[in-house]
Amino acid sequence: MDHEPLTYAASGVDPEVAERAVRGFAGAVATTHDERVLGGIGGFGGMFRAQFQDMESPVLVSSIDGVGTKTAVAAMAGDFSQLGYDIVNHCVNDILCQGAQPLFFLDYFGCSRLDPVVIDQVVSSAAAACRDAGCALLGGETAEMPGVYVDGEIDVVGAIVGVVESARRLPRTDPRSGDKLIGIASDGLHTNGYTLARQALFSVAGHSISDQLEGMEGTLGQELLKPHRTYLSSVWPLLAQESVLAAAHITGGGIAGNLVRVIPSNLQAVVETMTWNPPTIFQHIQRDGGIESAEMFRTFNMGIGMILVVDQDAAGEIVQALNESGEHAAEIGQLRNGPHDVQLV
Amino acid sequence: MDHEPLTYAASGVDPEVAERAVRGFAGAVATTHDERVLGGIGGFGGMFRAQFQDMESPVLVSSIDGVGTKTAVAAMAGDFSQLGYDIVNHCVNDILCQGAQPLFFLDYFGCSRLDPVVIDQVVSSAAAACRDAGCALLGGETAEMPGVYVDGEIDVVGAIVGVVESARRLPRTDPRSGDKLIGIASDGLHTNGYTLARQALFSVAGHSISDQLEGMEGTLGQELLKPHRTYLSSVWPLLAQESVLAAAHITGGGIAGNLVRVIPSNLQAVVETMTWNPPTIFQHIQRDGGIESAEMFRTFNMGIGMILVVDQDAAGEIVQALNESGEHAAEIGQLRNGPHDVQLV
Structure with a gap:
């Protein structure tokens, strides 16, 4: 041999x-x-x-x-x-x-x-x-x-x-028309949409990983590598209350694709997208890739990492508790009678 | 745009x-x-x-x-x-x-x-x-x-x-010198060593996936894609007896690398490799790649998918039960006092 x-x-x-x-x-x-x-x-x-x-x-x-x-x-x-x-x-x-x-x-x-x-x-x-x-x-x-x-x-x-x-167990079966949606802020992209983001930022726009883009604190690499935020320590204590009816983790499929998984089949979720500002990184990705807004919302979390469906009477108190735990949380919409889907308005 | x-x-x-x-x-x-x-x-x-x-x-x-x-x-x-x-x-x-x-x-x-x-x-x-x-x-x-x-x-x-x-729970803490090793036949490579096998068979020897090599029933593709055999239906019923002391799944690291994980630190396992014939596919891989025997045994299961460590008095009965369940099983060695390792002899 x-x-x-x-x-x-x-x-x-x-x-x-x-x-x-x-x-x-x-x-x-x-x-x-x-x-x-x-x-x-x-x-x-x-x-x-x-x-x-x-x-x-x-x-x-x-x-x-x-x-x-x-x-x-x-x-x-x-x-x-x-x-x-x-x-x-x-x-x-x-x-x-x-x-x-x-x-x-x-x-x-x-x-x-x-x-x-x-x-x-x-x-x-x-x-x-x-x-x-x-x-x-x-x-x-x-x-x-x-x-x-x-x-x-x-x-x-x-x-x-x-x-x-x-x-x-969540989701509970009893959300009703009028119950509120509470959005909790993400830390950037978390772990979804990176193939589209890389295409827009690097292939189309030609940025480098060490570039510092307008309105961003660190480099593009630092921004894109921010770790996926966990909501365990802020959300878990609230689950002892029966007023948290459901929770949706906003991952692949975006807000609509994930929220629809946890709402009853006789209800529609209405999310008011003007109630928060998506972080700058999403604006760069959208502009660099010339991406339509609907595609952005289907692909990315757009600044909302988790949505809680809560009893309408408890919404204010739950938002306050979340913000006191260090989250950025706000009411971003509600449930109403209608076809089983999520409307972004 | x-x-x-x-x-x-x-x-x-x-x-x-x-x-x-x-x-x-x-x-x-x-x-x-x-x-x-x-x-x-x-x-x-x-x-x-x-x-x-x-x-x-x-x-x-x-x-x-x-x-x-x-x-x-x-x-x-x-x-x-x-x-x-x-x-x-x-x-x-x-x-x-x-x-x-x-x-x-x-x-x-x-x-x-x-x-x-x-x-x-x-x-x-x-x-x-x-x-x-x-x-x-x-x-x-x-x-x-x-x-x-x-x-x-x-x-x-x-x-x-x-x-x-x-x-x-296995392994039990009580195996003693003289307890037996029972080898149960694998169905080919299972899921280990494919990078070495591909290098030897395809890159070095130039075989194609549809070749029928000497001594093999089907094509090389059929042989290499035989599914990993499960031992649940034959081994699980035996675990109700206290005479099965440990079990080692022969995966990456081969017989020695896996058997050593389940034997007590004061015992040595001696595996008599002449007690079975490795299936033909392993001979082809070894010859085509010019691979040393020790490297073959470190990388592949060499025809033994699982090894049971059993009470010496129960070995014959357990081999018989396994063979009646459709396995090909045999005594392939034993434990003895010595350094904590596995000797292939």
Whole structure:
């Protein structure tokens, strides 16, 4: 034979790099564990005690998601240190819309070639976000897949499991005409619409990641990489009241595509888009791409990260509580009798 | 402006394609649901009743994984119809090694451009595998990520949650010197080592996916795409006996890398590799790539998909039970006092 013996590492997958990476972030992962986690890191499955003593009828709530091509912006900027917040917070908000509190989270990291610095940034930030959410980082997987991923690009996926007392599940079935919509501000794009944003800002307008655009505080990279905001600490305490009837996480599909998922089939939601100003970044994307407003609202959160449907009599008090928790919240519309859809007016 | 308004679809992400795809496989997903699933498809989180009445101290067991570059072989063959079995069965086997029975599963599908036929093949086969495992397909996500994935390539990720009575968790702490190792045959590569296999078979040896190699029944594509075998139906019934002390799913890292994870720190495992014949596909990979045997055993399962550590007195009976369940199982080694490692002899 006239060539060196082929090895897994030479073919493009080096298990030792993955092992070193795991040893590197094992300490950060362990800080998310408490007495509910059994066994520690390295088992075939992470183990978590299913003890919900204070609940009559516990329901597990689970979601899986990715951060989309926000990873491509991170690759342009060479900064992956917020992506863990993005994926954890995205998942936390999703199950919050069913009324659930997080129990544990698992992450998946796919790439062409494993860069220990990149994966350490992603997993360490995921561990920090899990700690903030009182959630165990229970397991994870790294996959080195040459030929499947473009060189230098990554995908970041997460799955979460939380729990809710059955009687407290959202959405409740009793929203009525006249009930109010409360919008809570996002921190920029969160994790949706990045392919359109990259096309408009970079391909069409020719901006660079380090440009500082008019009206923006930091660079374009900093603006686009702001982590997905979590609403757990501000919204969760309100769910003990029966006046929060539903919650919609504004992700892919925008306000209309997500709000319609949580309103009863006999009601229409009317969102008054003049009640808030979309952050500057959305104006740049729209102008640079020459994008129609309807397409902007279908693709991006436009400055609203979560919408609560609340009892009309409690709206003022809930807005106040949210703002006291550090959110920017306001009434942005209401429900009325009509076809099951969302009108942006 | 001298160009058409930019749209999300024109930038490379068409939400309508994803919506049509979801409508296409929604029926298959619904067949995996029973009365434990609340709410159905379309919520922000899937909901599953946490009722484990017959358990004193239930423990949730969870794992996340991918199928690696088996997806690239599927793309070469234009056949994605088994990949759902791969990802579900991989996850089912992982939590089986902790003694857990599956409750629910979530899938994630990443790609450059969404092909409704491809995603339908993946999700429909995942739903079928979930039905086989008595497991609800509780949620999923599709991500169209141009610029991150190579055109035509996909990633398939899954997360599973199962449950085990705390006292029945594996591995047990009591394996002793002299306890036996039972190997259960795999169905080919399962989901590991595909980057090395592709390099050896296609890049070095120049085979095509439709070649029929010496000693193999079908084409190379058929051989490489055999789904990951699940051991749930044969191994789960045996776990009621206390004589099954541990189980290792032979995935990335091979026999040694996985078996060492489940044996006590004061014991050494000795695996007698002459007790079985690795399937022909492994011989082709080794010869074509000029790969050293040690590297083969570090990378591939080499014909053993799962290893049980069992009480020495019960080994014969357990081998017989496995073979009566349709497995090919045999004693392949034992534990002895020594350093905490796995010796392949």
